Amino acid sequence: MxxxxxxxxxxxxxxxxxxxxxxxxxxxxxxxxxxxxxxxxxxxxxxxxxxxxxxxxxxxxxxxxxxxxxxxxxxxxxxxxxxxxxxxxxxxxxxxxxxxxxxxxxxxxxxxxxxxxxxxxxxxxxxxxxxxxxxxxxxxxxxxxxxxxxxxxYVVMKNVEAASRELGEVIGDTAPRYDRVFTRGQFQALFAAVLGQDQRLSDTDTDVLLKFLSRDKDMIEYDGQTVRIRASGEARGITQEDSSMASIKELMGSLEHQIDLLNKRIDEQDQEARNAVLRKNRVAALAALKAKKRAESYLTARYATLNQLETVATKLQQASDQVQLVKVMESSASALKSLNAQLGGVDKVESTMDRLREEMSATDELSAILAEPTGMVVDEEEIDEELEALEKEQKKEDEEKQRAREEKQRSREEEQEAVKAMKALNELPAVPTGDEPERVGSPTKETGIANLTLDG
Structure with a gap:
C-alpha cells in the first residue's frame, strides 16, 4: 500500500x-x-x-x-x-x-x-x-x-494514440511490399517494444493496436492473421499473395531460430567431447561425438530447407516488384491489358508452365526422398578417426606441458646451484688490504745481517 x-x-x-x-x-x-x-x-x-x-x-x-x-x-x-x-x-x-x-x-x-x-x-x-x-x-x-x-x-486511448505515433515513426510505406507484410505473430514480435524497452505489448494490446491502426488510422490492412503496412495507391484488403509472403517469412524466421539452436548444440557437444577426452572418458567422448554428428545432419537439412525458402522468397519479391513496376506503367495500354489478362494468354502460359514443370518435378522427387537415409547412419570409422585425432591433440598438449615442467625444474636447480656457489665465495677469507705485519724475529734480524748491503 x-x-x-x-x-x-x-x-x-x-x-x-x-x-x-x-x-x-x-x-x-x-x-x-x-x-x-x-x-x-x-x-x-x-x-x-x-x-x-x-x-x-x-x-x-x-x-x-x-x-x-x-x-x-x-x-x-x-x-x-x-x-x-x-x-x-x-x-x-x-x-x-x-x-x-x-x-x-x-x-x-x-x-x-x-x-x-x-x-x-x-x-x-x-x-x-x-x-x-x-x-x-x-x-x-x-x-x-x-x-x-x-x-x-477499458482501452486507454491516450496510450493507444501514443503507440500509434511511435509506430508511425518506425514503419514506412516506401519499402517493397514483401518487407511490409507480416503475420500477426511477426508484427507483435517486431513492434512489441514500441512503448519502450521496459514495456512490451501484450496479446490484448496487440489486438487493440492492430484494430486502431486498420480501422481508425488507415495505416495497415489486417484480416486477423496477416498484416500489411499500407502504401499510397494500393488496393484495399489482404490478398492471397500477402498471406503467402507472410507465411514464408514466418517459416524462415522459425528455421533461423532452429539453426541457431543447432549451432549452439554442436558447439556444446564438441566441447563435451574434448572435456571427456581430457578426463580419459572414451565412452562419454564417443557419445558426445555421435550427438554432434546427428545435430550436424539436422543442421544441414535445416540449411537446405531455408535455402529453398529463401529462393522462393526472392522470387516472390521479384514478382511483387514486377507487379508494382507494371502498375506504374498503367497508363501504357491500361497496364498492358490488365497484365495481359493476368497472364491468361498463350494457352494459360503453356498451362502454367506445364503446371510449373510438374510441380518442380514433384519438388525434385520430394528432395530426393528427403535426402534418403532416415536411420541416421553414423560413420563409425569417421568418428574413431576424429576421436583418435582428439587423443593425439591431447597427448601433444600433455607432452608440451611435461617439457615445460622439466624446463622449469632445470631452471630452478640452476638457480639453487648459483646461490650455493655465491654462498661459498662469500665464506672465503678476505684479501689483506692494510700495512704488512711486522716480521717475526729471525736470526738475521737479531744479528743485523739482514740490514747489510753490498754498497760500500
Whole structure:
C-alpha cells in the first residue's frame, strides 16, 4: 500500500505534495462549484493512470501487464491509496468522466465496432440504449450517491494514440511490399517494444493496436492473421499473395531460430567431447561425438530447407516488384491489358508452365526422398578417426606441458646451484688490504745481517 502513490509523487508533476489533499478528496461537488478545479483533478488522475499503465504498474498480481488496456474494479482504489491521505475518494468519478469523454472505451466495444472512433459519436446511439449502458456503467450523474468504479476492461486511448505515433515513426510505406507484410505473430514480435524497452505489448494490446491502426488510422490492412503496412495507391484488403509472403517469412524466421539452436548444440557437444577426452572418458567422448554428428545432419537439412525458402522468397519479391513496376506503367495500354489478362494468354502460359514443370518435378522427387537415409547412419570409422585425432591433440598438449615442467625444474636447480656457489665465495677469507705485519724475529734480524748491503 502506498507504492503507486509514492511513485506518482516522485514522477508526476501533477502529484506534487501540495496537490495531494485535493486529488485524494471527494471533489465531485466541484463539478458545479469549481468546474476548472474539477477538470484539473480529472485530467491529473487520467494522465497518472495512463502513465502507470504504460509502464506496466497497474497489472494485477499474476496477470500480464497491459499498456493499452485497464482492468478496473474497486481494487484500483486500494492500489492507489496514500499512506497520508488514504484512498482516492473520487476515483469512480474520474473513470466515469473518462468513459463519457471517450478517453476510455470498453474493450469489447472497441474491438467489435466497425465505425471509426473519431467519426462515430455516442450521440448517434438511441438514448434508451445509451442510457441503459451508462446506468450499467454508473456514469449517469456521478456526483450523486456512492463513488463506484465501473468494473471491466477499458482501452486507454491516450496510450493507444501514443503507440500509434511511435509506430508511425518506425514503419514506412516506401519499402517493397514483401518487407511490409507480416503475420500477426511477426508484427507483435517486431513492434512489441514500441512503448519502450521496459514495456512490451501484450496479446490484448496487440489486438487493440492492430484494430486502431486498420480501422481508425488507415495505416495497415489486417484480416486477423496477416498484416500489411499500407502504401499510397494500393488496393484495399489482404490478398492471397500477402498471406503467402507472410507465411514464408514466418517459416524462415522459425528455421533461423532452429539453426541457431543447432549451432549452439554442436558447439556444446564438441566441447563435451574434448572435456571427456581430457578426463580419459572414451565412452562419454564417443557419445558426445555421435550427438554432434546427428545435430550436424539436422543442421544441414535445416540449411537446405531455408535455402529453398529463401529462393522462393526472392522470387516472390521479384514478382511483387514486377507487379508494382507494371502498375506504374498503367497508363501504357491500361497496364498492358490488365497484365495481359493476368497472364491468361498463350494457352494459360503453356498451362502454367506445364503446371510449373510438374510441380518442380514433384519438388525434385520430394528432395530426393528427403535426402534418403532416415536411420541416421553414423560413420563409425569417421568418428574413431576424429576421436583418435582428439587423443593425439591431447597427448601433444600433455607432452608440451611435461617439457615445460622439466624446463622449469632445470631452471630452478640452476638457480639453487648459483646461490650455493655465491654462498661459498662469500665464506672465503678476505684479501689483506692494510700495512704488512711486522716480521717475526729471525736470526738475521737479531744479528743485523739482514740490514747489510753490498754498497760500500
Amino acid at each position: 502506498g507504492e503507486l502513490a509514492d511513485y506518482l509523487v516522485q514522477h508526476d508533476a501533477n502529484f506534487r505534495k501540495s496537490r495531494l489533499p485535493a486529488l485524494y478528496s471527494d471533489f465531485r461537488s466541484q463539478k458545479t462549484l469549481n468546474p476548472d478545479g474539477y477538470q484539473a483533478n480529472i485530467s491529473a488522475w487520467l494522465l497518472a493512470l495512463a502513465r502507470l499503465a504504460s509502464e506496466g504498474l497497474l497489472a494485477r498480481q499474476g496477470s500480464q501487464p497491459s499498456a493499452l488496456v485497464f482492468d478496473l474494479d474497486e481494487s484500483l482504489r486500494k492500489s492507489l491509496a496514500s499512506k497520508q491521505f488514504g484512498q482516492p475518494l473520487a476515483l469512480g468519478a474520474v473513470i466515469n468522466e473518462a468513459l463519457a469523454q471517450k478517453d476510455l472505451i470498453p474493450l469489447q466495444t472497441f474491438l467489435h465496432s466497425n465505425h471509426n472512433i473519431y467519426q462515430h459519436s455516442w450521440s448517434q446511439i438511441p438514448w434508451d440504449v445509451m442510457g441503459w449502458t451508462l446506468r450499467q456503467l454508473g456514469v449517469i450523474d456521478p456526483a450523486r450517491g456512492e463513488d463506484r468504479i465501473p468494473k471491466g476492461n
